[in-house]
Amino acid sequence: MSKLPNIGTSIFTVMSKMATEYDAVNLSQGFPNFPVDKRLTTIVAQLASENVHQYLPMAGYPPLLTKIAQLTYRSYKRTIRTDTEILVTAGATQGIFTTIQALIKSNDEVIILDPSYDCYEAPVLLCNAKPVRVPLNDNYTPNWEKIENACSSKTKMIIINNPHNPTGKIWIHSDFEALENILQKYPEMIVLSDEVYEYITFEKKHISAHTRENILNRCIIISSFGKSFHVTGWKIGYLIAPEHLMKEIKKVHQFLVFSVNSICQVAISNYLDLVSVEEISQLYIEKRNYFCALLKESRFKLLPCEGTYFQVASYASISNENDVDFCKRLITEHGVAAIPISTFYENNKDNHLIRFCFAKDNATLEKAAKKLCAI
Numbered sequence: 197m198s199k200l201p202n203i204g205t206s207i208f209t210v211m212s213k214m215a216t217e218y219d220a221v222n223l224s225q226g227f228p229n230f231p232v233d234k235r236l237t238t239i240v241a242q243l244a245s246e247n248v249h250q251y252l253p254m255a256g257y258p259p260l261l262t263k264i265a266q267l268t269y270r271s272y273k274r275t276i277r278t279d280t281e282i283l284v285t286a287g288a289t290q291g292i293f294t295t296i297q298a299l300i301k302s303n304d305e306v307i308i309l310d311p312s313y314d315c316y317e318a319p320v321l322l323c324n325a326k327p328v329r330v331p332l333n334d335n336y337t338p339n340w341e342k343i344e345n346a347c348s349s350k351t352k353m354i355i356i357n358n359p360h361n362p363t364g365k366i367w368i369h370s371d372f373e374a375l376e377n378i379l380q381k382y383p384e385m386i387v388l389s390d391e392v393y394e395y396i397t398f399e400k401k402h403i404s405a406h407t408r409e410n411i412l413n414r415c416i417i418i419s420s421f422g423k424s425f426h427v428t429g430w431k432i433g434y435l436i437a438p439e440h441l442m443k444e445i446k447k448v449h450q451f452l453v454f455s456v457n458s459i460c461q462v463a464i465s466n467y468l469d470l471v472s473v474e475e476i477s478q479l480y481i482e483k484r485n486y487f488c489a490l491l492k493e494s495r496f497k498l499l500p501c502e503g504t505y506f507q508v509a510s511y512a513s514i515s516n517e518n519d520v521d522f523c524k525r526l527i528t529e530h531g532v533a534a535i536p537i538s539t540f541y542e543n544n545k546d547n548h549l550i551r552f553c554f555a556k557d558n559a560t561l562e563k564a565a566k567k568l569c570a571i
């Protein structure tokens with residue numbers, strides 16, 4: 197009998213596979229297709245012949261832990277302890293899975309805000325716990341009344357994702373204030389803050405949970421080097437948590453992964469001496485603006501995009517089909533792959549919206565836009 201009877205293959209796998217089969221321009225799964233920074237590839241090439249091929253300490257390569265602490269201080273003015281509060285993970289996905297396995301018990305409830313990224317629900321179900329999906333408002337801001345109504349003494353965790361995949365929405369201060377009010381009423385509840393797109397924001401500045409002092413002792417914050425440094429295939433990220441939670445998280449991590457692959461850890465550590473995270477938003481704002489300008493004459497209506505490398509678009513003036521069928525036809529008849537937004541909802545709510553990934557070189561964006569404008 198299946199432990200996850202209602203979980204199928206991830207939509208990102210399905211759409212990328214279909215894009216390959218039909219030789220479509222793949223703007224579905226979120227990964228960059230432009231070359232990785234030469235400074236980083238040079239470091240990796242050199243490291244291959246050095247003595248970096250054995251297990252590293254369980255929590256991470258010590259110089260990398262120091263640099264993560266420095267980066268966190270530079271970005272958010274938060275001081276963290278390298279020995280007790282940082283864990284390098286095999287991508288954000290493993291950080292999220294490990295955290296949930298370590299901290300959620302049978303019959304606990306975990307609040308997930310819909311539309312939501314797909315890796316939150318399964319680990320909750322595997323704990324015999326209950327995911328409680330709460331819809332965001334129509335403009336994708338959190339609906340605090342609905343969230344509070346969903347909370348009870350059973351609620352152990354709320355998962356927040358900011359900047360938000362798929363909508364690109366960014367929280368404002370009053371959202372954190374509302375969250376903090378709820379947390380005061382439910383002292384057992386902790387926060388899992390997925391901030392993998394923290395360095396991809398545009399006109400509005402990202403507010404990190406790192407800056408919310410009142411909640412830091414009950415908050416796990418997830419980051420991804422794969423996203424920040426355009427190396428999604430490396431599967432490397434990290435989480436920051438207070439010592440009492442980290443102690444539990446490390447108990448699971450040591451038997452799931454033990455330590456994350458050594459070359460990537462040392463390479464990222466050395467690269468952090470050279471790179472500035474401010475470069476990342478600059479790169480992506482140009483890509484977002486270029487892609488949106490290319491689609492200006494199309495029949496797609498583009499929604500605001502405040503962060504991430506995803507652009508949501510409405511196809512309501514083109515077709516009445518549901519978004520999954522529309523995305524399939526977009527591949528088979530028009531040669532462009534996108535992600536249907538309904539798959540981010542528990543009830544597959546369909547608003548005729550699809551998501552394009554614009555983390556692509558200009559030639560790819562131009563090729564896709566030409567096809568999209570012809571529809």
Ligand code: PMP
Nearest residue numbers: 287288289313361392420422433
């Ligand atoms: N969270 C969100 C919101 C994401 O979009 C992704 C996609 N990569 C992840 C987590 C997983 O990141 P990683 O590839 O580092 O596991």
Ligand code: GLN
Nearest residue numbers: 208209224225226227361
């Ligand atoms: N985070 C990526 C996206 O939203 C997908 C990563 C994956 O396929 N697991 O497209």
